[in-house]
Every structure is written in structure tokens, then in C-alpha cells.
Amino acid sequence: MSGILFLSMRSLGQKYRLHSLQEDTVALREERDSLTERRDNIKQSLLDEADLDSTGVFASRLRKLFGN
Template sequence: MASSAPTGSAAPDSRIPRKSLGFIANAKKNKHSFIQFFAVTGIFLLSIRSLGQKYRIHDLQEDTAALKQEQESLADRMNNIKRSLLHEASLEPTGAFASRLRLLFSDDD
């Protein structure tokens, strides 16, 4: 007698392939695991976003420091140019050019 069931199998219905659950059915069955997965994923994404903002703030602070230094340098250069112009104008015998420069620079000197 030839048996259609493979040798060693205990249940005759083991030959019937199990139908795989769909995504929604699997999510309902393993609800706790899916909730945990989405929570961990959300926390991970927030951490990545926070890290990006941290480095962005650091870059902005560096840019601000560089801009302040450049502003100070430009202010010093402007003051040196004003002093040089006023000095050259004061050497003129009439003094008209020096008074005009003082008006333009709003200096009370």
C-alpha cells in the first residue's frame, strides 16, 4: 500500500500550505510589536532631526562669529580711512575740504 503522505508526518493535513496573513491581519495579530516598532522609529527620526539641528546651530554660531569679526575689521578700516582723509584735508591751507569732510562724516572734531 502506497501512502500519499510522506513518511514520518503525523498529521495528514500538513501537506496543505498555510495561507500567509496579509499586512493588516499580521499587524492586528502582532499589534504590540508594530506599535513598538513605530514608536522606536519615531524616536529614531526625532533623534536624527535633533542632531541635524544641533550641527546647524553650531554652523550658524561659527558664521555669526566670523561675521562679527568681519564687521569689526570693516569698521576699523573705515575709521582708518576717515582719519587719513581728515588728516590730508587738514593739511590744506583753506580748511574748506576738512570742514566738508567733517560734515560728511558727522564728526565734531
């Protein structure tokens, strides 16, 4: 009887741990998406500023660096 109780408690603990891990996964995905958006905004801002350079050297180097 105590074995069944122990397994039930363990199963319940694993259920809560799984739920917690799922919440962590969602939070990490949201953070990844936020960082990706931030990186893209910074990249675009740098390219826009580089386009203001009349020589085009800075923009050319940034495009090579960014793979554009």
C-alpha cells in the same frame, strides 16, 4: 521605535546646524569689526590729508560729511 530614531536624527542635525550658525555669527562679527576699523582708518586718513590744505575748506566739508 522608528519615530524615536527619526527625532534623534533630526535633533542631531539641528544641533550641528546651530553650531554652524554660531560659527557664522562669530565670523560675521569679526568681519564687521574689521570693516568698521578699516572705515575709521580711511576716514581718519582723509581728515589728516584734508588738514594739510591751508584753506581748510576740504577739512570743513569732510567734517560735515562725517558728522565730526
